[in-house]
Amino acid sequence: MNEVRDTKKILPAYWHILDAARELFAELGYRDTTVRLIARKAEVNGASVNYYFRSKESLYETIFSEAFEKVSKPQMGLVATVKDQGTWEAALDAWVGFMLGLFLSEDEESSLIRKLVARERSMPTQFCADLFNSFFNPTIDILRKLLKMAMPDSAPEELHAAFVSFLGQCTCFLNRDPPWDKIVVCDLVSRQEWIELMRRQIVGNIKTRLSFKTASIM
Amino acid sequence: MNEVRDTKKILPAYWHILDAARELFAELGYRDTTVRLIARKAEVNGASVNYYFRSKESLYETIFSEAFEKVSKPQMGLVATVKDQGTWEAALDAWVGFMLGLFLSEDEESSLIRKLVARERSMPTQFCADLFNSFFNPTIDILRKLLKMAMPDSAPEELHAAFVSFLGQCTCFLNRDPPWDKIVVCDLVSRQEWIELMRRQIVGNIKTRLSFKTASIM
DNA sequence: GTCTATATGCTGATAGAC
DNA sequence: GTCTATCAGCATATAGAC
Numbered sequence: 356m357n358e359v360r361d362t363k364k365i366l367p368a369y370w371h372i373l374d375a376a377r378e379l380f381a382e383l384g385y386r387d388t389t390v391r392l393i394a395r396k397a398e399v400n401g402a403s404v405n406y407y408f409r410s411k412e413s414l415y416e417t418i419f420s421e422a423f424e425k426v427s428k429p430q431m432g433l434v435a436t437v438k439d440q441g442t443w444e445a446a447l448d449a450w451v452g453f454m455l456g457l458f459l460s461e462d463e464e465s466s467l468i469r470k471l472v473a474r475e476r477s478m479p480t481q482f483c484a485d486l487f488n489s490f491f492n493p494t495i496d497i498l499r500k501l502l503k504m505a506m507p508d509s510a511p512e513e514l515h516a517a518f519v520s521f522l523g524q525c526t527c528f529l530n531r532d533p534p535w536d537k538i539v540v541c542d543l544v545s546r547q548e549w550i551e552l553m554r555r556q557i558v559g560n561i562k563t564r565l566s567f568k569t570a571s572i573m
Numbered sequence: 574m575n576e577v578r579d580t581k582k583i584l585p586a587y588w589h590i591l592d593a594a595r596e597l598f599a600e601l602g603y604r605d606t607t608v609r610l611i612a613r614k615a616e617v618n619g620a621s622v623n624y625y626f627r628s629k630e631s632l633y634e635t636i637f638s639e640a641f642e643k644v645s646k647p648q649m650g651l652v653a654t655v656k657d658q659g660t661w662e663a664a665l666d667a668w669v670g671f672m673l674g675l676f677l678s679e680d681e682e683s684s685l686i687r688k689l690v691a692r693e694r695s696m697p698t699q700f701c702a703d704l705f706n707s708f709f710n711p712t713i714d715i716l717r718k719l720l721k722m723a724m725p726d727s728a729p730e731e732l733h734a735a736f737v738s739f740l741g742q743c744t745c746f747l748n749r750d751p752p753w754d755k756i757v758v759c760d761l762v763s764r765q766e767w768i769e770l771m772r773r774q775i776v777g778n779i780k781t782r783l784s785f786k787t788a789s790i791m
Numbered sequence: 792g793t794c795t796a797t798a799t800g801c802t803g804a805t806a807g808a809c
Numbered sequence: 810g811t812c813t814a815t816c817a818g819c820a821t822a823t824a825g826a827c
Contacts, residue, residue: 368810384696386604390803400812405804407810412803476748477695478602487752495756512761516774519757523745524738530694534705538713539737543730556734560778567785586792608821618794623822625792 369407371397376404377418381470385415385480419482422467423490429453430490433497443504444562450498451525451557455550458528459540473529495522505561517561524557587625589615594622595636599688603633603698637700640685641708647671648708651715661722662780668716669743669775673768676746677758691747713740723779735779742775 375397379388390411394401408414433453436446458469472491475483495518502517509517528539541549593614597606608629612619626632651671654664676687690709693701713736720735727735746757759767 366810387696389801391801400810402805402813403811410803473695476753477691477750478605479750479752483752512759512767512770515759515761516770519745519759519771520742520774520778522756523743524741527737527741527744532695532697534697534701535694538740541730541733541737543733549730552730552734553737556738560738560782563782563785564778567781584792607819609819618792620795620823621793629821 366407368397368399368403371399372404372407372414373418376414377422377467380415380418380474381467384474384478386478415480416482419471420485422464422471423486425464426457426468427490427493430494433494437497437500443501444558446497447501447505447561448554448558450501451521451554452550454494454525455528455554455557458525459546459550459553461546469529469531473531476526476529498522502561505565520560521557524553584625586615586617586621589617590622590625590632591636594632595640595685598633598636598692599685602692602696604696633698634700637689638703640682640689641704643682644675644686645708645711648712651712655715655718661719662776664715665719665723665779666772666776668719669739669772670768672712672743673746673772673775676743677764677768677771679764687747687749691749694744694747716740720779723783738778739775742771 372393376388376393379393379396382388383392388411390404391401393414394404397404404411404414408417430453433446433450436449437443457465460466472486474480475486498521499514499518502514502521506514506517531539540546541552544552590611594606594611597610597614600606601610606629608622609619611632612622615622622629622632626635648671651664651668654667655661675683676690678684690704692698693704716739717732717736720732720739724732724735749757758764759770762770
C-alpha cells in the first residue's frame with residue numbers, strides 16, 4: 356500500500372495517465388480513445404504514454420484487468436451464499452441485487468465496470484475472452500445453478516428461457532448513452548429505490564410463477 | 574419497380590456499393606467501416622463511392638433510413654391491434670412477438686435492423702435521434718399503453734419497472750457478437766420455437782402475476 | 792462513369808536532443 | 810524522464826486524365 360503511495364509521489368505522470376485513460380476508455384471505448392487524448396487529459400507529453408505503458412493496447416489491458424480483479428471478490432461471496440443457503444430464493448435475490456448494483460450504481464468503480472462490459476459486448480476487443488473467463492462466465496453459471504434449483508422439473512430449453520429472461524432484465528442497464536438512458540433509469544424514485552424496485556420486479560416474476568404453479572397443484 | 578430494375582442495369586456500381594455498404598455497416602459499425610472496404614467488397618473503384626454518394630456519412634444515412642422505413646409498417650399494425658382489441662393480452666402477445674421476430678429472426682431485413690439498432694445503442698451516430706423519432710419511441714409507447722391497461726392501479730414507478738422488464742427481455746438479443754451469442758440463443762430448439770418459447774416466457778410473467786393477484790383478492 | 796494520383800488530416804509509435 | 814520532431818500507415822475526399 357505504501358509502495359503504491361510512494362510511486363504516486365515519485366511517478367505522478369504514470370498515475371495521471373492511468374486515471375485519464377481509465378475515464379476515456381470507459382467513455383469513448385477503445386477505438387475512439389487516442390493516445391493524444393489521454394496525454395492531453397493527463398497533462399503529460401504525448402510520448403510519455405508509450406514510455407510508461409508499452410502501447411495503447413497494453414495500457415488498456417492494465418486498466419481492464421485491474422477493474423475486473425476488484426469485482427471478482429464480492430462475486431465469490433455469491434457462490435458461498437448458494438452453498439450455505441438451502442433455498443434458492445435468498446441466493447437469487449442476492450444475485451440479482453449484485454448485478455443491478457454493478458450495472459445501476461453511480462459510483463466510479465461500478466460505472467467503470469458497466470461501461471467496459473457494455474463496450475466489450477458491442478465491439479469486443481481481444482480481451483473479451485478474459486472478461487468471460489474471469490468474470491462473466493463464473494457469474495452467470497451461478498444463475499444457471501440457482502434456476503435449476505428453483506425449477507428442478509423444467510425442460511432444458513425452459514430453464515434456458517428463464518435464464519435469458521433474468522439476464523436480459525439485468526443487462527438492459529448496460530447501455531446508457533443518451534438518448535437510451537431516458538428509457539432504463541427512473542427519475543421518480545432515488546437510484547437506490549430504483550434498484551430495489553427492479554430487483555423485486557425481476558425476482559418477483561419467477562417467485563410468483565412458481566408459487567402459482569404450486570398453488571394450482573394443491 | 575421497373576424503374577429500380579432498370580437503374581440496376583444502368584448503374585450496377587451504384588447498387589453494388591449499396592449492397593456492400595449495408596453489409597459492412599451492419600457487421601462492423603459505422604466507425605470501422607471504411608470507404609476502401611466498401612469499394613473493395615463492391616468491386617468498384619474507391620472514388621466511385623464518393624461519386625455516387627456524396628460522402629460516407631450520406632451513404633450511411635441512405636442505408637439507415639431505408640432500413641427503418643420498411644419496418645415502420647408492421648409496427649403500425651400493432652397500434653391497430655391495441656385499438657380494436659378490448660383486452661391487452663393479445664396486443665401484448667403481438668408486441669413481444671413483433672420485437673422478438675425483429676431481434677431474433679435470421680432473415681436479411683431483420684438482421685440488418687437488429688445490427689443497426691445494436692450499433693446505435695452502444696455508439697450512437699448523429700442519426701440515432703431519427704431512429705428514436707421514427708421507430709423506437711412509437712414502438713415503446715405502445716408497450717407503455719398496453720402495460721397501463723394491464724396494470725391500471727399500479728404506481729407510475731411500478732409501471733416503469735414492468736416496462737423496463739419487458740424491454741430488457743426483448744433487447745437482450747440485440748448484441749450477438751461472439752462470444753455473447755452463445756448466451757442468448759438456444760441450440761436445443763429451432764429458432765422459431767425459441768422465439769415462441771421466449772414470447773411465452775416474457776408475456777407469461779405478467780399474465781401469471783396479474784392472475785395471481787386477482788386470485789388472491791377472490 | 793471510371794480511373795490514377797494526390798491533398799489533408801489523424802493514428803500509434805519512436806528516435807534522439809536535453 | 811521529458812521534450813520536439815518525425816515516421817509510416819490509414820482515413821475521407823477530390824482533381825483531373827481518359
